[in-house]
Amino acid sequence: MTARSPRLLIVDDELHVRESLSAWFTEDGYDVSTASGGKEALAVLGRQKFDVVITDIRMPGMDGIELQRHIHETEPEIAIILVTAYASVSTAVEALKEGAYDYLVKPFDPEEMSRVVEKACEKVHLREENVSLKERINGSRPEMIVGTSRAMQRVLDLVDSVAPTEATVLIRGESGTGKELVARQIHARGPRSFGPMVAVNCGALPEGVLESELFGHEKGSFTGATALRKGKLELADGGTLFLDEIGEISPRVQVDLLRALEDKKIIRVGGTQEVPVDFRVVCATNRDLEEAIREGSFREDLYYRINVFQINLPPLRERPEDILPIAEHFLKKFAHSMGRRVEKFSPEARDLLLKYPWPGNVRELANAVERALVVCHEGEILPKYLPIIARSTSAAFGGPSDDLSLQAIEHQHILKVLEMSEFNVTHAAKSLGIDRVTLYNKMRKYSIERP
Amino acid sequence: MRDPWCVELVRIGAVLPVMLRVLREDLAGVLAHPVWIAPEHVDPAPAFDPSRQQYLVSALMETLLAKPREAGVFIIGVTDVDLFLPVFTHVFGTAQLGGPVGVASEYRLRPEHSGDPSDAGLLRRRLLKEVLHELGHTLGLVHCKASWCAMSPSRLPEQIDLKDAAFCSACAKHTGVPDNSLVSIHSWEGEKK
Ligand SMILES: Nc1ncnc2c1ncn2[C@@H]1O[C@H](COP(=O)(O)OP(=O)(O)OP(=O)(O)O)[C@@H](O)[C@H]1O
Ligand SMILES: [Mg+2]
Ligand SMILES: [Zn+2]
Ligand SMILES: [Zn+2]
Numbered sequence: 001m002t003a004r005s006p007r008l009l010i011v012d013d014e015l016h017v018r019e020s021l022s023a024w025f026t027e028d029g030y031d032v033s034t035a036s037g038g039k040e041a042l043a044v045l046g047r048q049k050f051d052v053v054i055t056d057i058r059m060p061g062m063d064g065i066e067l068q069r070h071i072h073e074t075e076p077e078i079a080i081i082l083v084t085a086y087a088s089v090s091t092a093v094e095a096l097k098e099g100a101y102d103y104l105v106k107p108f109d110p111e112e113m114s115r116v117v118e119k120a121c122e123k124v125h126l127r128e129e130n131v132s133l134k135e136r137i138n139g140s141r142p143e144m145i146v147g148t149s150r151a152m153q154r155v156l157d158l159v160d161s162v163a164p165t166e167a168t169v170l171i172r173g174e175s176g177t178g179k180e181l182v183a184r185q186i187h188a189r190g191p192r193s194f195g196p197m198v199a200v201n202c203g204a205l206p207e208g209v210l211e212s213e214l215f216g217h218e219k220g221s222f223t224g225a226t227a228l229r230k231g232k233l234e235l236a237d238g239g240t241l242f243l244d245e246i247g248e249i250s251p252r253v254q255v256d257l258l259r260a261l262e263d264k265k266i267i268r269v270g271g272t273q274e275v276p277v278d279f280r281v282v283c284a285t286n287r288d289l290e291e292a293i294r295e296g297s298f299r300e301d302l303y304y305r306i307n308v309f310q311i312n313l314p315p316l317r318e319r320p321e322d323i324l325p326i327a328e329h330f331l332k333k334f335a336h337s338m339g340r341r342v343e344k345f346s347p348e349a350r351d352l353l354l355k356y357p358w359p360g361n362v363r364e365l366a367n368a369v370e371r372a373l374v375v376c377h378e379g380e381i382l383p384k385y386l387p388i389i390a391r392s393t394s395a396a397f398g399g400p401s402d403d404l405s406l407q408a409i410e411h412q413h414i415l416k417v418l419e420m421s422e423f424n425v426t427h428a429a430k431s432l433g434i435d436r437v438t439l440y441n442k443m444r445k446y447s448i449e450r451p
Numbered sequence: 452m453r454d455p456w457c458v459e460l461v462r463i464g465a466v467l468p469v470m471l472r473v474l475r476e477d478l479a480g481v482l483a484h485p486v487w488i489a490p491e492h493v494d495p496a497p498a499f500d501p502s503r504q505q506y507l508v509s510a511l512m513e514t515l516l517a518k519p520r521e522a523g524v525f526i527i528g529v530t531d532v533d534l535f536l537p538v539f540t541h542v543f544g545t546a547q548l549g550g551p552v553g554v555a556s557e558y559r560l561r562p563e564h565s566g567d568p569s570d571a572g573l574l575r576r577r578l579l580k581e582v583l584h585e586l587g588h589t590l591g592l593v594h595c596k597a598s599w600c601a602m603s604p605s606r607l608p609e610q611i612d613l614k615d616a617a618f619c620s621a622c623a624k625h626t627g628v629p630d631n632s633l634v635s636i637h638s639w640e641g642e643k644k
Contacts, residue, residue, distance in 0.1 A: 020538045023548065027593050027604075108540065111606030339599055374613070377612070
């Protein structure tokens, strides 16, 4: 872990909000500063480096959304959490589209707020750690891939055979199936394991930010670009570049990326000079790229460039033999880190785990086990500690239903989980094993509104 | 070394007097510093917010701060009402960091609140840990990384159950409280940053 405390900037025009949040996060060990408006915030940001900014959306003068744009122009790696007193799915989607890390509604649930901020800091630190010296020297030791099913054994064989080569790999699979985990294995067991592994989540950033994130920018290339910044392609030099959610890249950035991959050279935004780069490429997507090509939203030439060697991760429901070994793996891991002595699942709980279709795949399973462990008072996990699964296996998946399409089940399931969490989107997303942006998008797709 | 200090518990609202007495016993056992119960009783009514149907914890803190007090006395109000701060949906308690007062409520710690059967023993342990936690803040401690230390943050009552009713060695040392953590089976010193 890094030695310094995470730095937090709180921006709100109301004094009592600044005071409450500042006291709260100081107790939590953060290094906290405050600003009463957008202008003051930018001045503070100019003097000191911050990891996370929490800003109110509605403020006189510069509002939170505008402030976010200014910050991201120069420092796209700062995680920004927007705060509003008005709960609406559409504001959330807008803010997240603009590149905010997350969104909180006043008054805050202390648990939710702390978790969102912790996650934001983790993300910032992970990103820094990706390129840290430590990792260059030790090589990263990624977590174990658990799975005894034939399908997973095949995946492990493929990883074994492709890792030692320099080949470009495309990893496909639903959300939460372990794409990033596999990518890290490939890096760790490849010839570049002594170089950095640099990950870019292409789906999470708006076009302009992604561009400067990938290629970097020259000093003065746009208002606010006060210093030269190296992009991720340059930082990956000598190591592996992991392009997550590659299917989400806009057509314009696709062109630039293809050129960089072909020429092994980049030009920083606002620059003219070519910079040579040398890295291995691993991509991941849960989108149907072939369909995207037919629709015209994904370039065929880029597709052929990245699709050299494919690894398909099957959804968890198609490999039920893996459910219990993975559940036990997480039970052991979380029990150890929480200092708990819970060693097994009761037979009824095991049954439940096996019956549930796990739409959020391994991530959902990991979250369910972690939650069960927090609330479990006994020496073993009982069904009552897996409430969401217990209820939905009997309701959504056992009851009569005429529409058995995957979409209909997803719609029903999301609605059910939202109802059970009283429309707390953060909790529901965690139970579902997806992030909040994905959940908001799915809510829009199925026209689910908060009551 | 820190100057001698002691703790005064103030009953706010309808929290049972017997609860306060066992709390005093439990706390004195952990701290090995004097703990007593203030003779007066505070009515929380002026802190009630009708629109939220909750009590504003900062108003209760001000009432406690207005009490005459001597140096080295840390005042912790103990109550049964649901507490809030305007920016939060609720708080279990709160304290001035390094300051002399704190408040803790049993309201959300009751097992009934999360739909479990009522359990006086569990509530007693939770309240002890919550009061110890707020007292730790008044003594200048921030949140601790040792998951079992009373100073590790809890956002859910079940997370309080995972903690011990004691400070870890580092937190104990800072406050001048006997180090009970050695009694516990593992030493997590390495986790403290
Ligand atoms: N076979 C496995 N064994 C152990 N842990 C696994 C396995 N598969 C996934 N995990 C864990 O599950 C979580 C989700 O995996 P990961 O982030 O790699 O999924 P992903 O496919 O990248 O999802 P998304 O598309 O949503 O980004 C991680 O914590 C990962 O370590
Ligand atoms: Mg991923
Ligand atoms: Zn605290
Ligand atoms: Zn501690």
